[in-house]
Amino acid sequence: MFGRVLFTTFLFYTFISIGQLAYSQSCGETLNIARESFNAGHLYEIPSILKPCLDNGFNKDQRIEAYWLLTRTYLFIDDPISAEDSYLKLLKQDPEYIIDPERDPIDVVYLSRKFKTTPIFVLYAKIGSNLSTVDVIHNYGVDNTSTSAEKYKGKLGFQFGAGGEINANDNISLGLELNFFQRNYTYSNILFNSDNQTFQENRTGIDIPLFLKYRWDFVKIRPYVYAGVGLNYLLSAKGTVKLIDRVGSDEEDLTEIPVTGPEVDLKPIRKKINKFAHFGAGVNYRFGYNYLVVDLRYTAGLSNIITEDEQYSNSALLYKYGFVDDDKRLNNFSFSVGFVKPLYKARKIKKASVKGFFSRIF
Template sequence: MKTYLLIIVIILSALTLRAQTTCTDILKQAQRNFDEGKLDEIPQMIEPCMKDGFTNEEKMNAYKLLIQTYLFNEKPEQADQVMIRFLKEFPSYEIAVNDPTEFINLHKTYRTEPIFRIDINAGLNYSMPSVTEVFGPGNLNLSSISYKSMLGFNLGVNYTDRIYKDFDIVVGVNFSIYNIDYSDFQYDYTTVTGSFKSMFVGFPLAANYNLNLGNIRIITRLGVETTYLLSSKMDFTKSFRSGENPIKSNEDIKSCFKQLDFKPTISLGFPFKLSKYEILPTIGFKFSTISPLKDRLKYPIESGVYYKYNFAPANMLMNQFFFTVSFMKPIYNPQKIK
């Protein structure tokens, strides 16, 4: 059975190679006919190979040859029909320096920019807590409370649409996990350590400016992201210097914080093409504007973990550095513009 399958594969491969070789020869002959001014037979020669007889590069050259043929034969409608086929199959094509002048001139009469883009992005964030007020049991001068930055994770989807010349509007939805390290060396006999893990959903609204510097393209983005706190938990460990077994637990502290925040955002992206898609590495910064701690919880005694860990959450702004990589899918709808 395996022998038969192998034979079939070899035969199909040979037939495919033969068909491609034959179509390659036909394209060369059609080009010679064009150079000699024998235009009438060119469409009949090329069209049978357009479905699966050419490589991508040959197919692009065949389209260009067809367009030139129809234009020289004063058949602009047929040339337009072929150009539409070309742009639907190769929507992200960029004019090359050696492209025929007739092809270039016709190409300029079509809308070739994407009408919008959809992207999926993922990356890392680095939370930078800026503590404005510390709370805790007893005399805070005898404690050493600190909050340290840690890495988190981002995942999102964005919709980008061109609004004017080089300006885009961007809307989307993001899911983020923020992590912060906590430690408090309490008195002379206990130490409390832990890590915050907070999950947010965000709704960014931003404007892009597309800056082209030769072959380098830079996307500058300025906007605001409305975030909503989905969960906030903390892994506590209370250690005793006397050698007693430590106390550990995971505590839900979401009720301590406000759910909404509005984060101004600025970023720089450096897109590049990968086949029919675009990859967009981005670095940026989000500014926290609202102190998240609820007013009624600005006293240690009101925190649910006060007695167990001598803990009360601090008031802080949660600024954030982030790095993401976006996989962008441009959506095209080529149309005649003049």
């Protein structure tokens, strides 16, 4: 019984597939007939020839060609409204359709200039790695800071996030992102000419960058540059500190006493919100109607990340390790890859009653 049902189902879908294939081939022949009618100058019959398969039958490529043929037909018979309607339907099928002024008829070139295909909004997601650097504003310590041997070194971290852009025109857009980050740096110093001190800070937080972007269009490849400002919000800051205390009177025969302990919570002595400026460059690579993106960015801290009033408040840092935070800004280099989704909306350009940014977009 089960085998009979299975066999019947197989036959049913086989017949459907054969019927669809035959209908597709029939619509392919319909498109050939429409082409021949256009070349022969029998223009008025073309819309009725194409209508059944446009309603149900053409695949996407056939539909694009059919609307292209209808556009040219309506322009020839002096029906500009129907020509515009056909060209708009073509753009809805292929928002990235490109007119070649040297190849395409001049009347279609002029018609294409009445339409806008640039996506109003663009959404994307990115993930990548980063390297932090430190700018010292003012040096602090428990010994003579004028002879300090302190050194800062960046360590790799990571970030991921998402963002969106609103396009003013084909080249300029305004963007906003929300990114989660994990950033690290290390510090080393020599206290009292002999004690080795090391410190590593691991920070997590959220960046909210705002930027203005300019891009170039080379069809498949679209490079861009951008610059802007933003805020970041600190979620956590942990410090790992180690001190090698060298004890003795003879410099060649010192006893080394390592001083270690658990991670120190640095958040109470860190500012929760910090300002930054950033600029970067990247390239979008088109596949289909979406893009892969590679992005390089430099973020420059604009504010001291230390809460000055709490600088000496952590007794473990101060008395156990002899560590006092410098006033400092945190900078960052980042590399990201991601996926870009343009939200296309082909539309006819209308004369804006109010000049400005939003009227140019909408």
